[in-house]
Amino acid sequence: MRYADSEGELAVQIACAAIEARLLARPMRPFEVPARFEEKAGAFVTINSHPEGELRGCIGYPQPFFPLAKTIEKAAEAAATDDPRFPPMQPDEWDRVTVEVSILTPPRLIEVKKPKEMPAHVTIGVDGLSIAQGSYRGILLPQVAVEENFDPADFLSQACMKAGLLADAWLDPTTRVYTFQAEVFAEVDPRGPVVRRKMEAARAGH
Missing domain, CATH: 3.30.1490.150 (Hypothetical protein ph0010; domain 2)
Known part of the structure; x- marks a missing residue:
């Protein structure tokens, strides 16, 4: 799978644009995306409070039903306002949350x-x-x-x-x-730099 860091940054930008458009009830700004973002892939979008790091919403599509860019857009909108565990996000929260995108391999x-x-x-x-x-x-x-x-x-x-x-x-x-498996890209702070999250891998069964 392996997405470049620049592609991970783009994935987070798409998620942020979708959330902002949903919160402000306005059209989402368009993006020019590479060909692989037009290929079907699963993805999750996670929203965390900042700086607390508490979960604020997480929705995704594990199956590759939509092109990746559309998957990220739909997951981001739903994570912001449709996660049944939380009340819908309000516009004044936008500067107090960070956004994370996980791009998935097929199950x-x-x-x-x-x-x-x-x-x-x-x-x-x-x-x-x-x-x-x-x-x-x-x-x-x-x-x-x-x-x-x-x-x-x-x-x-x-x-x-x-x-x-x-x-x-x-x-x-x-x-x-x-x-x-997933490649995970996350904002360091609200609308700030995007980094690839690295996880400590342990051997199966250990």
């Missing part, structure tokens, strides 16, 4: 003979998790496991609970577990 199903082998196929600091069982769905980005110091089994349990399932639902053979 890949973990196939094991025995569910208890699942943790050995999850690498902390590299993999995100997507859980599906019946109508239940849940997803956790790779950076969550690093921030919360989860081991692979913890990460699987937390992803199951995010889906509304019991923590040990990943041991149920009917539960489908997918991994994906």
Whole structure:
């Protein structure tokens, strides 16, 4: 996948423009984007309070349904005003939040003979998790496991609970577990420099 730092900066600029347009109820300014931003890809947009670093909104599309630029735009708008965990953002908050964009690889199903082998196929600091069982769905980005110091089994349990399932639902053979990877680009401060987030990778199962 590997996006250049300049492309990561563009991704964050698109997200910021979409959020600002939504907050101010005005058209979003257009962007000229490279060809790969016109290819379908999944992405998440995360909004954090600044300087506290508390989550303010996070919405995304794990599946590559839309061109990347459109995915970022739609996710950014939704993260600002449609995350059910938070009230809609107000214009006066805009200077007190930072924006982060995670560009995702397509989810890949973990196939094991025995569910208890699942943790050995999850690498902390590299993999995100997507859980599906019946109508239940849940997803956790790779950076969550690093921030919360989860081991692979913890990460699987937390992803199951995010889906509304019991923590040990990943041991149920009917539960489908997918991994994906992400390149993460984030503002250092509101509308400030954009950096590539680096995560400490741990070997699977450790």
